[in-house]
Amino acid sequence: MQQRSNVSKLRPSARKAAAGAARPVAAWGNALPSQEEKDELKRNSILHAAAHCFNRSGFHGTSMDDIAERLGVTKPALYRYVKNKHEVLAxxxxxxxxxxxxxxxxxxxxxxxxxxxxxxxxxxxxxxxxxxxxxxxxxxxxxxxxxxxxxxxxxxxxxxxxxxxxxxxxxxxxxxxxxxxxxxxxxxxxxxxxxxxxxxxxxxxxxxxxxxxxxxxxxxRALDAHPQGLRLDAAGAPATLKTNPTRLETSNA
Incomplete structure (x- = not known):
């Protein structure tokens, strides 16, 4: 009661500041990522590192140690965000x-x-x-x-x-x-x-x-009801579409 009485005696601007002090304020005006967002970024980093390792060595040839090494962290650090290698794969x-x-x-x-x-x-x-x-x-x-x-x-x-x-x-x-x-x-x-x-x-x-x-x-092109001819670029790869479906030309022809 005494505290409420003291607040009521403050000037309007001071009462507003006192009331605002009790409400949570976003750190740095929300300019920095929240802890949840940081955790999500770290989890996504794990998944991208794991995908690289799986690409190189296959699922069975990759260990959690390999994933941790690629990220430059310890294996226990990974287990804060994922349970095991199968969860990472899924x-x-x-x-x-x-x-x-x-x-x-x-x-x-x-x-x-x-x-x-x-x-x-x-x-x-x-x-x-x-x-x-x-x-x-x-x-x-x-x-x-x-x-x-x-x-x-x-x-x-x-x-x-x-x-x-x-x-x-x-x-x-x-x-x-x-x-x-x-x-x-x-x-x-x-x-x-x-x-x-x-x-x-x-x-x-x-x-x-x-x-x-x-x-x-x-x-x-196999599905196209109105196919056009493919033109090859200098490297032999398809470039832009041409209107003549019977010829394959190079871009420097």
């Missing part, structure tokens, strides 16, 4: 699936027709998969997942497949895609896309952007 798959759905939604939203939606989706996915994410061959390691983890992956992959098939079927209706079996077409697309990390090398002859651009032309 989290890597979830990152790839999240990426897949994000680019699919972008394609569904911005594409002009079924084929264009597929191309936007595939290009974005490939560019991030072999670019920022770091060509994760880990997506070929699904046999190492635990049963519950594998069931979750299959469930999400089936959802993705159905939405890809919907785009193929939309393309058949709008005339941008040839009549075909949509399920078989999507399986062929998945096989082509997900094998790229097996052979692609960062810092090599082609950038991730170039590979993504050119592979989209190659792997969707």
């Amino acid at each position: 989290a890597c798959f979830n990152l790839v699936m999240d990426m897949s759905f994000r680019h699919l939604e972008d394609g569904e939203r911005t594409g002009r027709n079924g084929l264009d939606k597929l191309r936007v989706t595939i290009r974005g996915y490939l560019a991030e998969l072999i670019g920022d994410f770091g060509h994760p061959v880990v997506i070929l390691e699904e046999g190492a997942l635990l049963p519950d983890q594998l069931r979750n992956l299959i469930r999400r992959r089936d959802q993705l497949e159905r939405r890809y098939r919907a785009l193929v079927e939309e393309g058949m209706r709008d005339g941008s895609i040839i009549p075909c079996n949509s399920k078989l077409a999507v399986f062929a697309l998945f096989g082509a896309m997900n094998w790229v990390p097996k052979w692609y090398r960062q810092g090599g002859e082609w950038s991730a952007e170039v590979v993504a651009d050119q592979l989209v032309q190659l792997i969707t």
Whole structure:
């Protein structure tokens, strides 16, 4: 009671300051990441380091010590953010699936027709998969997942497949895609896309952007109801589309 009485005797500006002192104030005006955000950044660093190690040595050939060494931390430090190597592998798959759905939604939203939606989706996915994410061959390691983890992956992959098939079927209706079996077409697309990390090398002859651009032309051309000829650049890779479907020309021809 005495404390309340003292506060009531303060000038209005002073009472406002006293009342404000009791409320939490954001540190540095929210300019710095919160502890939760810092933890998330560290966890994502673990996943990217793990993906690199899995790419190089495979799941069974990689240890938590290898992941810790790549990050420059101790193995006990990793266990603050992940339980074990299987959890890391499952989290890597979830990152790839999240990426897949994000680019699919972008394609569904911005594409002009079924084929264009597929191309936007595939290009974005490939560019991030072999670019920022770091060509994760880990997506070929699904046999190492635990049963519950594998069931979750299959469930999400089936959802993705159905939405890809919907785009193929939309393309058949709008005339941008040839009549075909949509399920078989999507399986062929998945096989082509997900094998790229097996052979692609960062810092090599082609950038991730170039590979993504050119592979989209190659792997969707079989579905294109109005295909155009592919022109090869000086390195022998597909460059820009030409109108003559019977010739393959080089850019310096």
